[in-house]
Amino acid sequence: MSVLVFIETEEGKIKKSAREAISYGAALGDVTALALGTVSQDELATAGENGASKVLHVSDERLNASLIQPYAEAIAAAANATGSEIIVTAKSSLADAVVGRVAIKLGASLVSNVVALPDTSNGFQVKRSIYTGKAFANVNLTTDKKVLAIKKNAIEVKTDGAAASVEALSVTLDDSLFGATITSTEKAEGDVLLPEADIVVSGGRGLKGPENWGVIEDLAKTLGAATGCSKPVSDMDWRPHHEHVGQTGVKVSPTLYVAVGISGAIQHLAGVNSSKYIVVINKDEEAPFFKAADYGIVGDAFEVLPKLNEALKAA
Numbered sequence: 054m055s056v057l058v059f060i061e062t063e064e065g066k067i068k069k070s071a072r073e074a075i076s077y078g079a080a081l082g083d084v085t086a087l088a089l090g091t092v093s094q095d096e097l098a099t100a101g102e103n104g105a106s107k108v109l110h111v112s113d114e115r116l117n118a119s120l121i122q123p124y125a126e127a128i129a130a131a132a133n134a135t136g137s138e139i140i141v142t143a144k145s146s147l148a149d150a151v152v153g154r155v156a157i158k159l160g161a162s163l164v165s166n167v168v169a170l171p172d173t174s175n176g177f178q179v180k181r182s183i184y185t186g187k188a189f190a191n192v193n194l195t196t197d198k199k200v201l202a203i204k205k206n207a208i209e210v211k212t213d214g215a216a217a218s219v220e221a222l223s224v225t226l227d228d229s230l231f232g233a234t235i236t237s238t239e240k241a242e243g244d245v246l247l248p249e250a251d252i253v254v255s256g257g258r259g260l261k262g263p264e265n266w267g268v269i270e271d272l273a274k275t276l277g278a279a280t281g282c283s284k285p286v287s288d289m290d291w292r293p294h295h296e297h298v299g300q301t302g303v304k305v306s307p308t309l310y311v312a313v314g315i316s317g318a319i320q321h322l323a324g325v326n327s328s329k330y331i332v333v334i335n336k337d338e339e340a341p342f343f344k345a346a347d348y349g350i351v352g353d354a355f356e357v358l359p360k361l362n363e364a365l366k367a368a
């Protein structure tokens with residue numbers, strides 16, 4: 054089966070979620086990866102470690118900004134050029150906007166939030182996460198072409214492949230596709246952006262006030278993490294609104310989510326249940342968050358965090 058995997062890059066590096074998508078595709082068939090915009094050949098060749106046999110590169114500089122229409126056009130063109138039956142990508146805010154357009158252009162069926170390899174014993178059935186991870190739906194796809202967007206952290210990254218060959222792909226992208234362009238970008242506060250962070254240290258009302266956030270920021274700095282918070286914390290202006298995690302805030306999918314002084318209300322959990330590992334620090338051993346935790350520390354945040362931080366720095 055011929056599989057095209059669209060890989061997102063960030064600051065010249067292939068995103069971890071894209072490597073998960075390549076690993077997913079490699080379990081289905083022969084993977085050609087597709088990269089858009091400026092990325093080094095050396096970096097693209099590393100897609101082979103995750104299972105891509107070849108990488109097609111559309112190096113058009115206009116694609117350095119993630120633009121929905123030209124991206125959809127380029128992905129569909131690459132799918133046609135390679136005769137791919139399955140088009141895979143990682144689910145992301147960009148992919149959410151692009152994959153529907155790709156599916157329409159290709160006459161393909163589409164499933165997003167995919168969490169497992171398809172069951173092909175009777176057709177082509179994929180499992181997707183629904184209701185913010187509280188339930189799953191099995192979806193049967195009957196079209197020849199299929200577009201799958203894979204949920205972050207659902208697939209182990211394969212790392213035992215050899216370097217992939219990298220080839221330039223020329224795609225005609227009409228100026229009319231660039232009707233909306235990004236003129237400049239600016240980073241929000243903090244070194245690591247929350248939605249894409251691999252590690253998040255988040256604080257709740259248990260931190261008592263904004264003046265105590267130093268313990269969260271110190272731990273985040275040591276771990277190279279983004280900082281997050283619960284909704285009441287941002288409602289009270291202890292922290293900026295863009296740090297608010299949960300059903301009504303940012304949904305994160307880090308490898309590690311550290312929740313400090315957060316009770317674990319269902320609306321908060323809805324934003325973090327795609328995390329690979331959850332560590333909860335709370336002084337109340339009955340706090341509901343412990344039920345969702347992989348590891349828990351029952352203790353006062355103001356005693357635990359400095360000790361944890363020192364231990365991690367020494368490690």
Ligand code: FAD
Pocket residue numbers: 256257258259260282283284285286297298299300301302313314315316317318319320321324334335336337340352353354355
């Ligand atoms: P609390 O519930 O007050 O919990 C504080 C925790 O800190 C407690 O468990 C306590 O034991 C612990 N603690 C106290 N002192 C210490 C200490 N010294 N050391 C360690 N632990 C300590 N919430 C969100 O977060 N995100 C959302 O997106 C969201 N959306 C919502 C949408 C709706 C429609 C509604 C109704 C609510 C929503 N909420 C959301 C609010 C949610 O229901 C909870 O009220 C909120 O998550 C609680 O925040 P918290 O855990 O910080 O505070």
